[in-house]
Structure formats: C-alpha cells, structure tokens
Amino acid sequence: MEIEIATIGGYEEVGRQMTAVRAGDDIVVFDMGLNLSQVLVHDNLQTEEMHSLDLIDMGAIPDDRVMSDLDGDVQAIVPTHGHLDHIGAISKLAHRYDAPIVAAPFTLELVKEEIQDESKFLVENELIEMDAGETMPIGDRCKLEFVNVTHSIINAINPVLHTPEGAIVYGLDKRMDHTPVIGDPIDMKRFREIGREGEGVLCYIEDCTNANKKGRTPSxxxxxxxxxxxxxxxxxxxxxxxxxxxxxxxxxxxxxxxxxxxxxxxxxxxxxxxxxxxxxxxxxxxxxxxxxxxxxxxxxxxxxxxxxxxxxxxxxxxxxxxxxxxxxxxxxxxxxxxxxxxxxxxxxxxxxxxxxxxxxxxxxxxxxxxxxxxxxxxxxxDDVHVSGHLRQEGHYEMLDALQPQHVIPAHQDMQGFSGYVDLASKQGYKLGRDLHVTSNGNILQLV
Ligand SMILES: [Zn+2]
CATH class of the missing domain: 3.40.50.10710 (Metallo-hydrolase/oxidoreductase)
Incomplete structure (x- = not known):
C-alpha cells in the first residue's frame, strides 16, 4: 500500500497546522488551523466573513490546494485539540471535503462553535465524537485510533492511523504530564505498545515547539x-x-x-x-x-x-x-x-x-x-506558568517509546526544528533519509 504524507501547514511556523496522510485510496487530514499572528497584524479583521483564498494568500490558513495532488478520498478530518492553530481553519476549509470531522468531546464542541460563528461558508460535515482509547475504521484496511495526551487544553489526543505498512503517529501538541490536574495522564503505555506491535511505527510527526529547550517540561x-x-x-x-x-x-x-x-x-x-x-x-x-x-x-x-x-x-x-x-x-x-x-x-x-x-x-x-x-x-x-509542549527529554522518550522508521518535525520554523534535528540525529536518524525536515505544501512518499 502506498503511503504519502502531505505537509500542508505549520511546517514553517507555529500556526495553521494541517497534515494529510494518504494510505492507498484513503486520506485522513490531521488539523486545520489558523495562524493567529497573521490575523493579529491586521487590526479589526473579521475572519468570519472572509473567503478561504484571501486567508490562504495572507498566510492565515493552510494552503490546501496541494490536496488535489493526493490520489484518494478524504475519509476523516481529525483536529487533535481545541486550540485555534489546530481548529481555526475548519470553518473555512472543511466544507470542501466530503468527510466527517472526528474529534474528542471538548474539541468537537469548540469546532461546533467555530462553525456556528462562520458567516461565509456553510459547513455541513458530519461531526463524530470519539474519545481517547477508541478507534474507527478508515476504508477497508486502515484504522484510526486516539491516544490520550496532555497539553495546555483538556481533551487533547494524538491520532494514530494504523496501516498495513505500520502506524502513522501524529504527535501534535503535547507535554508528558503524569499529574495533569484535570483528565488522565499521558498514555505512554499505549505509545510503547504501538511502537512494538505489528509493523511498528512507520512515521512519527512531532510537535517541535520547545525542541530547542533542554530538560523536561514540568507538569x-x-x-x-x-x-x-x-x-x-x-x-x-x-x-x-x-x-x-x-x-x-x-x-x-x-x-x-x-x-x-x-x-x-x-x-x-x-x-x-x-x-x-x-x-x-x-x-x-x-x-x-x-x-x-x-x-x-x-x-x-x-x-x-x-x-x-x-x-x-x-x-x-x-x-x-x-x-x-x-x-x-x-x-x-x-x-x-x-x-x-x-x-x-x-x-x-x-x-x-x-x-x-x-x-x-x-x-x-x-x-x-x-x-x-x-x-x-x-x-x-509574571510567568506563573509551565508550557504545554515537550522539551528535549520528552522528545527523546517519545522516540524511545515509538521507535519510528521515519520522523517529521512540525509546529515550528527552520530555526525551531534545529534542536529536534540534533536530537534525532544523535539517535541514529539521518536528514533526508529517515529524518525529513520539510516545508508547507510538500508531499513525501514513504512507501
Ligand atoms: Zn496546542
């Protein structure tokens, strides 16, 4: 089965995340986000009334025109959590795809509110609630699973697409929290299982927000x-x-x-x-x-x-x-x-x-x-706070748990990727071979 990954948005910035994975004839889209800073620089911008193409030109939402180069049908749109850089473009782009939006309960509620506030487009995609630990079939041979993770918003998950060639783990956004105040700790046990079962992990796409920071993100x-x-x-x-x-x-x-x-x-x-x-x-x-x-x-x-x-x-x-x-x-x-x-x-x-x-x-x-x-x-x-994103030791632990064949750093710009490239290289990955630093609008064929 051919596996392609389209890195659509959020590979040159923190914002407007969107990634598509094609497994054979089936495509799953992870996240459709907004780049808030591109909106904030324009004072008083009412995005609710704006057309997708104008927002794409501004760099505010992902340029999803690359989707036409993927030969398959979108089976699900999967936002990982309710932050706007992951759900903020759903109201502008989802109606172009004949596919349900599948998300954890709190995320799905926030998606509904985004859709209700939208005044330019009618978004009528089916909305499907799925909890961490649950799965759904994608086409005849693949399966989508939600793994519970911890982040600065409740109900965050990492979606995993199980394919006959191995699992694709979409790792945005998380920190490794064992005492998260609300909700369950990150499900590291499941990540370790996924790393060892079947064909193992074909590809891991990682949140590099804090990849240049040493040590561990506190709980x-x-x-x-x-x-x-x-x-x-x-x-x-x-x-x-x-x-x-x-x-x-x-x-x-x-x-x-x-x-x-x-x-x-x-x-x-x-x-x-x-x-x-x-x-x-x-x-x-x-x-x-x-x-x-x-x-x-x-x-x-x-x-x-x-x-x-x-x-x-x-x-x-x-x-x-x-x-x-x-x-x-x-x-x-x-x-x-x-x-x-x-x-x-x-x-x-x-x-x-x-x-x-x-x-x-x-x-x-x-x-x-x-x-x-x-x-x-x-x-x-000031700064009575801890971040919601993994630092280097978290990244090390994830690589150790998943043992992925390929790694794609995301959720940063070139400079932000550097810490991750360094870390992954020391773990035996090689740039251009199995460590893929890419940019928006590219398609990577893995199998
Ligand atoms: Zn986030």
Missing amino acids: EAVAREQLHDVIQSLEDYDGGIVATTFSSHIARVTSLVEFAEEIGRQPVLLGRSMEKYSGTAERIGAASFPDDLGMYGHRKSVDRAFNRIMDEGKENFLPVVTGHQGEPRAMLTRMGRGETPYELDDGDKVIFSARVIPEPTNEGQRYQSEKLLGMQGARIY
Missing part, C-alpha cells in the same frame, strides 16, 4: 503549585487582585477559581473567550466549577460585574480576565487603559499565569499592557 501540577504560592502570599492583601491566563486552559482556570476561594475571595470569569471556553467545558461536564461562579462575556454584563465588585469592595473578589498576551481589546488591556469600572490602585496585584508567546506582535502588545497597568500602580506577577 501542570507544578504550575498549580506556583500559582498557589503566589495567591497564598497575597492572602492578607486588602486591595485588588486580578489574574489572567489562556482562556482555553481549563485546568489553570480551575486552579485560579479554587485558590481565589481559598483566600476568601469570590472568583469571577470576565471576557468573551473566558466565558466561551469555561462555559463550554462546564456544559459538557469536562470541568466543574462552583455553582455560583459568575462568567460574563458581553461588554454590558462585564461592566455590571465590575460595578458590583467596586460597590462591594475589590478585596472580596478575584477577577480572572482575558488579556494575557496584551490583546488590545481584551479585558485586562481595557482595565489598564482605564476603560472599565474597575479602578486599579497603587499596589494592586496583577497575576499573569501565562508566558508571552515569543512573537513580535504579542511582545509589543504585552509590553504596552504591562506599562499601562504599571502606570495605574499595579504590581505585576
């Missing part, structure tokens, strides 16, 4: 402990404390909510995406929050919540808000600009449970946001 339990330490240290502070994190990071939001209550403050989630992700997680039972937890997304209800906080005393609340990257329209940035009823005083605390995504637009916006908050007297607690 979410470590981030939770850091956060606990910071919040506990503020227990006696009688002014305003505000926290921000990735809205989609449900485990982190849960920890924030818990620790706020522990120091006698009422947590409140504020901002459109805060309400969206936590609301969705709670609705499908993927997270549990206190019954009286307020979540407000619309401007008016947010302002009402802020007014209530000011009336009843800032010292009684801990608002968890959007704006960890200094996004201009996010809640924290608006607070910094003095555009909300919440008034910051000298000495008030702002906790960033996030790291600045190293990208010029983010860095500039975050700088500005911190300056504005500082001008109001706020004290900044």
